[in-house]
Amino acid sequence: MKGPGFLDAIQAACPDAVVGSNLEAIDPWIEIASEKIADVCRWLKMNSDPRFDALQCITAVDWCEPDPKKAAKVSWQPHIELVYHLWSTAARASLVIKSKLPRWSGDRPGHLPEAPSVAGVWRTADWHEREVYDLSGVSFAGHPDLRRILCPEDWEGYPLRKDYQMPLEYHGIRGK
Numbered sequence: 001m002k003g004p005g006f007l008d009a010i011q012a013a014c015p016d017a018v019v020g021s022n023l024e025a026i027d028p029w030i031e032i033a034s035e036k037i038a039d040v041c042r043w044l045k046m047n048s049d050p051r052f053d054a055l056q057c058i059t060a061v062d063w064c065e066p067d068p069k070k071a072a073k074v075s076w077q078p079h080i081e082l083v084y085h086l087w088s089t090a091a092r093a094s095l096v097i098k099s100k101l102p103r104w105s106g107d108r109p110g111h112l113p114e115a116p117s118v119a120g121v122w123r124t125a126d127w128h129e130r131e132v133y134d135l136s137g138v139s140f141a142g143h144p145d146l147r148r149i150l151c152p153e154d155w156e157g158y159p160l161r162k163d164y165q166m167p168l169e170y171h172g173i174r175g176k
Contacts, residue, residue, distance in 0.1 A: 006048075013043045020098075027085075029096035034082075037099050038116035038142075041084070045121050050091030055122035058129060059083040060136035064103060064162040078103050080113055080138060101138065103161075117143040135160040 007018055007030065017040050020031035032040050044052040061081040065071040071078075084097040101113035112133075117140040119125040129140040130149040137158035140146055148155065157164050168175055 009048065010040060010043065013047065014039045027094065027096045029098050031098045031100070034099045034101050034115050037082070037084075037097070038118050038121065040097065041086075041118045041121045044086060044095070044097075050088035050093055052086040052088045052095060054087040054089060055118065055124050055128065056085040056087050056094075058118075058125065058132055059085075060132045060138055060160065062103070062136060062160065062162045066163040080136065082115055082132070082138065084118070112137050112139040114139040114141050116141050117146075119143055134158070137161060 006023065007021055010018055010030070014036050017032050017036035018030055019033050022029055041055075059082070061083060063076055063081060064078040065074050080101045080103055082099045082101065084099075086095045086097060087093075088095075099115060101115060103113065105111040105113050115138060117125065117129055119129060119140070120142070126144065127149065129143055130146060132138050133140060133143075133146055134148040134150050135158060147153065151159070155170075156167065159166075166175060
């Protein structure tokens with residue numbers, strides 16, 4: 001799996017998909033263009049060598065610095081990074097797929113960024129994508145049942161966003 005040959009195979013199967021990589025890291029990773037995520041994941045499960053038959057988790061990382069003084073010193077633009085941890089049972093190998101999304105679709109606060117769902121590739125993605133949607137505010141196009149999984153349906157906001165502010169009250173119950 002390590003080496004440029006693996007990246008070449010992904011590029012041949014899904015042109016213009018790979019936008020970055022580090023296959024020598026402790027957790028080797030490949031950055032994929034967000035619109036190509038489902039295609040690459042399908043290929044990794046069905047056709048790659050090794051085949052990645054399991055999705056261990058999907059995580060969203062909010063690259064945002066809410067403090068204006070600290071934000072002025074960072075070298076990156078605010079964004080959401082989706083991180084997919086894959087496993088090949090036969091090869092006993094792991095792979096991390098990353099993809100960057102804007103924090104808000106069209107830079108309009110409240111308009112969720114969107115990535116293609118991989119629930120059709122790995123069944124377990126159903127719950128992982130719902131968790132990312134619920135806590136980090138990422139929508140997954142093509143998801144069979146995208147709704148909150150941990151927070152109540154009427155909860156406002158996304159608690160794992162770095163600029164999230166906990167409400168003082170919920171249904172008449174005051175927080176600490």
